[in-house]
Amino acid sequence: xxxxxxxxxxxxxxxxxxxxxxxxxxxxxxxxxxxxxxxxxxxxxxxxxxxxxxxxxxxxxxxxxxxxxxxxxxxxxxxxxxxxxxxxxxxxxxxxxxxxxxxxxxxxxxxxxxxxxxxxxxxxxxxxxxxxxxxxxxxxxxxxxxxxxxxxxxxxxxxxxxxxxxxxxxxxxxxxxxxxxxxxxxxxxxxxxxxxxxxxxxxxxxxxxxxxxxxxxxxxxxxxxxxxxxxxxxxxxxxxxxxxxxxxxxxxxxxxxxxxxxxxxxxxxxxxxxxxxxxxxxxxxxxxxxxxxxxxxxxxxxxxxxxxxxxxxxxxxxxxxxxxxxxxxxxxxxxxxxxxxxxxxxxxxxxxxxxxxxxxxxxxx
Amino acid sequence: xxxxxxxxxxxxxxxxxxxxxxxxxxxxxxxxxxxxxxxxxxxxxxxxxxxxxxxxxxxxxxxxxxxxxxxxxxxxxxxxxxxxxxxxxxxxxxxxxxxxxxxxxxxxxxxxxxxxxxxxxxxxxxxxxxxxxxxxxxxxxxxxxxxxxxxxxxxxxxxxxxxxxxxxxxxxxxxxxxxxxxxxxxxxxxxxxxxxxxxxxxxxxxxxxxxxxxxxxxxxxxxxxxxxxxxxxxxxxxxxxxxxxxxxxxxxxxxxxxxxxxxxxxxxxxxxxxxxxxxxxxxxxxxxxxxxxxxxxxxxxxxxxxxxxxxxxxxxxxxxxxxxxxxxxxxxxxxxxxxxxxxxxxxxxxxxxxxxxxxxxxxxxxxxxxxxxxxxxxxxxxxxxxxxxxxxxxxxxxxxxxxxxxxxxxxxxxxxxxxxxxxxxxxxxxxxxxxxxxxxxxxxxxxxxxxxxxxxxxxxxxxxxxxxxxxxxxxxxxxxxxxxxxxxxxxxxxxxxxxxxxxxxxxxxxxxxxxxxxxxxxxxxxxxx
Numbered sequence: 001x002x003x004x005x006x007x008x009x010x011x012x013x014x015x016x017x018x019x020x021x022x023x024x025x026x027x028x029x030x031x032x033x034x035x036x037x038x039x040x041x042x043x044x045x046x047x048x049x050x051x052x053x054x055x056x057x058x059x060x061x062x063x064x065x066x067x068x069x070x071x072x073x074x075x076x077x078x079x080x081x082x083x084x085x086x087x088x089x090x091x092x093x094x095x096x097x098x099x100x101x102x103x104x105x106x107x108x109x110x111x112x113x114x115x116x117x118x119x120x121x122x123x124x125x126x127x128x129x130x131x132x133x134x135x136x137x138x139x140x141x142x143x144x145x146x147x148x149x150x151x152x153x154x155x156x157x158x159x160x161x162x163x164x165x166x167x168x169x170x171x172x173x174x175x176x177x178x179x180x181x182x183x184x185x186x187x188x189x190x191x192x193x194x195x196x197x198x199x200x201x202x203x204x205x206x207x208x209x210x211x212x213x214x215x216x217x218x219x220x221x222x223x224x225x226x227x228x229x230x231x232x233x234x235x236x237x238x239x240x241x242x243x244x245x246x247x248x249x250x251x252x253x254x255x256x257x258x259x260x261x262x263x264x265x266x267x268x269x270x271x272x273x274x275x276x277x278x279x280x281x282x283x284x285x286x287x288x289x290x291x292x293x294x295x296x297x298x299x300x301x302x303x304x305x306x307x308x309x310x311x312x313x314x315x316x317x318x319x320x321x322x323x324x325x326x327x328x329x330x331x332x333x334x335x336x337x338x339x340x341x342x343x344x345x346x347x348x349x350x351x352x353x354x355x356x357x358x359x360x361x362x363x364x365x
Numbered sequence: 366x367x368x369x370x371x372x373x374x375x376x377x378x379x380x381x382x383x384x385x386x387x388x389x390x391x392x393x394x395x396x397x398x399x400x401x402x403x404x405x406x407x408x409x410x411x412x413x414x415x416x417x418x419x420x421x422x423x424x425x426x427x428x429x430x431x432x433x434x435x436x437x438x439x440x441x442x443x444x445x446x447x448x449x450x451x452x453x454x455x456x457x458x459x460x461x462x463x464x465x466x467x468x469x470x471x472x473x474x475x476x477x478x479x480x481x482x483x484x485x486x487x488x489x490x491x492x493x494x495x496x497x498x499x500x501x502x503x504x505x506x507x508x509x510x511x512x513x514x515x516x517x518x519x520x521x522x523x524x525x526x527x528x529x530x531x532x533x534x535x536x537x538x539x540x541x542x543x544x545x546x547x548x549x550x551x552x553x554x555x556x557x558x559x560x561x562x563x564x565x566x567x568x569x570x571x572x573x574x575x576x577x578x579x580x581x582x583x584x585x586x587x588x589x590x591x592x593x594x595x596x597x598x599x600x601x602x603x604x605x606x607x608x609x610x611x612x613x614x615x616x617x618x619x620x621x622x623x624x625x626x627x628x629x630x631x632x633x634x635x636x637x638x639x640x641x642x643x644x645x646x647x648x649x650x651x652x653x654x655x656x657x658x659x660x661x662x663x664x665x666x667x668x669x670x671x672x673x674x675x676x677x678x679x680x681x682x683x684x685x686x687x688x689x690x691x692x693x694x695x696x697x698x699x700x701x702x703x704x705x706x707x708x709x710x711x712x713x714x715x716x717x718x719x720x721x722x723x724x725x726x727x728x729x730x731x732x733x734x735x736x737x738x739x740x741x742x743x744x745x746x747x748x749x750x751x752x753x754x755x756x757x758x759x760x761x762x763x764x765x766x767x768x769x770x771x772x773x774x775x776x777x778x779x780x781x782x783x784x785x786x787x788x789x790x791x792x793x794x795x796x797x798x799x800x801x802x803x804x805x806x807x808x809x810x811x812x813x814x815x816x817x818x819x820x821x822x823x824x825x826x827x828x829x830x831x832x833x834x835x836x837x838x839x840x841x842x843x844x845x846x847x848x849x850x851x852x853x854x855x856x857x858x859x860x861x862x863x864x865x866x867x868x869x870x871x872x873x874x875x876x877x878x879x880x881x882x883x884x885x886x887x888x889x890x891x892x893x894x
Contacts, residue, residue: 256737260800263696264751265724278741 013357020353027346034164041122041157045077050086050115058120077117078128086115124154126161126314137322137329147331149322155335161314163343169230170295176234177291181241182284186272188242189249196246203239211236212307219307229302229309233295240294241287248280282358289351293344300340316340369435370539370572371397371420376432378412378419386429389415390596393432397589399539402566402573404583404604406619407593408819409790413576416593417542421453437539455485458533460526462545468517468525474501475513478532485536500531505561522684523554530561537569544576551683551846552890559586578820580619581892584608592616618821624853627872628677628831637709638808638840639672639695644703646690646864664690665701666864670857674807675834677841679855679872681848681887687864688844692810695842696729707808725755728801732813734793738785744771744796745781751804770799775829791822795829802833810842815850827854848891852876860884 015021039046044057050067057077064071067082068090075082080102084094088105105114124130124144129152132138136152146155184203188196215232222228252258253276261271302308303317311318316339323333373395379388390412397403405413418424420434420441434441436457441449461467468477478497482488488496494513501509504527517525526546533541543562547555563586566573575587583590583604590607592600592615600613611617647661665687672678680688694701697712697720705712712723731737738747748767752758758766768778774795785793794814801809811830815823831854834841845851851858851872858875860868860883868880879885 256731256733257739259693259698260729260731260737260797261739261750262698263724263727263729264800264804265721265754266750267754274742275739278739 010357014353017353017356020349020356023346023349023353027350030163030346031167034160034167037160037164039120041125041154041160042120043078043123043125043128045117045119045123047118048086048115049117051089083117086117089115122154122157122160124157126153126158127312128153128157130154137326137332139329140331146335147329149319149332150326150329155319155332158314158319159316159335159339162316162319163339165226165309165314166296166299166316166343169226169233169299170292172230173233173237173295174288174291176230177238178241178284178288180234180238182245182277182280184238185242185245186249186277186280189246190253190268190272190276192250192253203242206236207239209236215302216307224308224310226309226313229299233298237291237294240291241284244283244287245280248283249276252276252279285358286355289348289355292351293347296344296347368399369396370399370437371574372433372435373416373420374433374435376416376419376430376434378415378424378431379429380425381427381429388596390419393598395589395591395598395601397540397572397574399572400566400570401588402575402586404575404577404587404590405593406577406580406583406590408578408821410595411593412596413593414544417459417544417574417576420540420542421457421459422449423453451485454481455536456538457540457542458536458538460529460533460541460543460546462548467529470517472516473513474515474517474520474528478528478535481532481535496535497531500535501528503534503565504528504531506531522550523557526550526554526558527561530558530565534565534569538571540572540574541566542574542576545578546575547582548577548579552848553683553886555582556890562586580820592619621824624824624827624847624850627852628854628856636674637671638674638676638707639842640670640706640709641695642669642704642706643667644669644691644694644701644705646687646694646699646701663864665694667703668859668861668866670859670869672808672840672842674840675838676857677834677843677855679851679858680842680844680861681846681851681858682861682867683846685863686861688861689812690864691861692729692812692842692844695810696727697723721755725751725804726806727808727810728804728806729810729812730794730797730801730814733817734790734797735785735817737797738793740785743782743784747785747796748800748803751800755804766803767799770803773833774799774802775825789822790818791826794818794822794826798826798829798833802837805837806839808840808842810844812844813846814843816845816847823850830854848887860887 033040038058042058046056046058048055048057055062055066057075062075063069063073064075064082067075067085069075069082069085077083080098081094084098084101085091088094088101091101094101122145130144130148132148132152136148137150138144138148138152140147144154144156146159148154149158184199188199211232214236215229218224218228218232249272255275258271258275261275266274299308299315300317300320303315304321306321308317309315316336319332320336320340323329323336326332373393376390376393377388378390379386381387393412393416395403405416407413415424419428419430420436422430422441422444424430430442432442436452441452444452475494475497478500479488479493482493482496497513498509501512506512506524506527512520517528520528529546541562546562547558550558559582562573565571573586575583577583587604590601590604591598592607592613594615600607600611600616607616608620611620644665645663645667646665647663649658650660650662651657652659668691670678680691682688690699693699695705707723707727712720715723742750745764745767748770749763752763752766764781767781771778771780776792776795776799780788785796788796798814814830815826818826827850830841833839841854843851843854855872857869857871859866860875860881862883868875868884870880875884876888879888
């Protein structure tokens, strides 16, 4: 499909739109990085060297006893005593004078017992509750670049994870609702008649259902989680695509090449997928931006009013809510605002470029 | 002294897209005298329309125009939009090909004709209305007073084109540019429009630039002719000279291209391939809350015929006469009543499996080769699609069959991996024929297979179809509105009008002694008698 003249022209057109092209690159870069959020912002160290062997706390569970401690629970790497145990190779004195031991060990240059710890660039996870000197929320400083929120969690770490969650959520909702919407629109448009008529009425009823109340009711019955919310959102956003896809299929089913295919005896499914669907893709593509940005917006809105994901999730909507509740801490508001502004602007620019690239009448110089 | 309304000197036009420049018109020169008609003749894409649009700078923004266009001793290139506006629709008027789309469906006739009267002549109220009625009288619209409040959809194609002409005449133009004004009209109406234009030219002392690919019309109306090919004027001269002593090979080919003569009968066995008994295609009209059937649109009303192997049946008629509905009904692509016997079996009783077998034996080729091939599939996929449904082959066999059939229809093997947009109209129609032929059908329905093609290509495609018919003793149903073409390909002919069979006879008899006035008119309008 990418070899055809049309696709080449479209890619060319997209590239010549500098704003869209760079937005795509920046967005892809940010998203790619955020996929590896665990390596970017984590309270557990990335790599530990302890007594000649390497440990990867990012991936696996190590109890404190592994490093010569007392507890069978997971080592708390933030504790200075644990750090001391790792660096010094499990010296008993760590329990009493950890700072002194670390200093001494560091002064000895040659020692096979000497351990080290590599931290993530942001050594906090989205749910790490930090010990602060003052009251939470604390303002930005060298430890917490964007400050902390009112439960003393690092804002930057929450944004990194929150960005990933938002984008994943949007992509999933878009994918699921596209698949359902395109299938429903295709069936309606292709077969027409009674199928079309009854489906249309169903969609009208469906579209008139207040989705917010459904979500509130469901949230009251079950504990809300990511997948349940994806399911609920997809349930109500697929109708957006039906209209355009149906219209395209209604139009294309009378095309001569579709008639020719029917005269050849090609099955309905193949005609729909091979002959008509490529036509409907352009119309679908122009609708997608609304679904993507809509999904991000709805997730944030639900979190903001408290019916979205539970507090344990790194949610940008919840950050916005905190900003509202803590007007004395403007870093919360600014962080949330800029995150949304940049994310949504990038997406809008990208999709604007895509839509223009598909427009046959647009001339690029 | 020669009074030139328009002189074009060294005109070149190119389009710029993505840093590449695509030249569509090279260095053209011609003059047009006051009160005379110039025809631009050529195939689609030869630069005819571009030339005419450039005269009033109606080209897209990325066009680059070089040269000079002098109209009434005034240079038009480089004029600003305001000055052009005074000339457009005032001194130079346009008539376009498609009357359906060149009129705004939301405005009445009066408003549309009156618009330019207000703009250019500052006419209002009663004065304007009288002028509109006068114009409608001039273009011979019956009862113009009653038509003023009509919307475009209430008019027939011919009437719409008359309204278009009235709009063009509104400001007494010096130059009328008619861009294929009759191509989408039926032959009998075409003749009326041409007659009207000729009369108006005389009474109004206009000059006309007439763009067409129809040489019959050119011969009838024009004083001078420019023949265009690939963006160049390759020959120009008086109509008489061009038609009698064409200099270039291309012009000679164009002149030869109109189909002549009758079909030779192929002698084969007398197997009955197809028999229709009182076939009806009625579309119900449903009204009201309960969608009760209030009446029927009778697209096809009681048509019966028999076809033997190797025969060609021509179905002729104007647009809307139900020709295509017959074809689609035979292929069971739309619902119909009555009986259709294919090889003595009533296909109405076919179950699903028989149906698939029937699909293999009966194929159709459509009018528009641009619309009948999926733009996103390669030639191999398009031609192979039928094979995948009916005869599963291994990859090698399948590929060889596709290559063979391509050669058979006059294309080359190395075209298999290309996409339809890379081919010309004639080549695409050959691909469509290959797609139908690879299944070795017995019945082939040709729905205006050449009317979207250029004249010189038309004849090649018809020749191909004839030779294939001889080789495989195929049975054809040939649908067309072109009487000359129908005469040259069919054994017997059905003349249809408004879904009803007007006349049904063997070709020679139909042409020598037409049994109805309608048929006589059709033959006459096509210039065959």
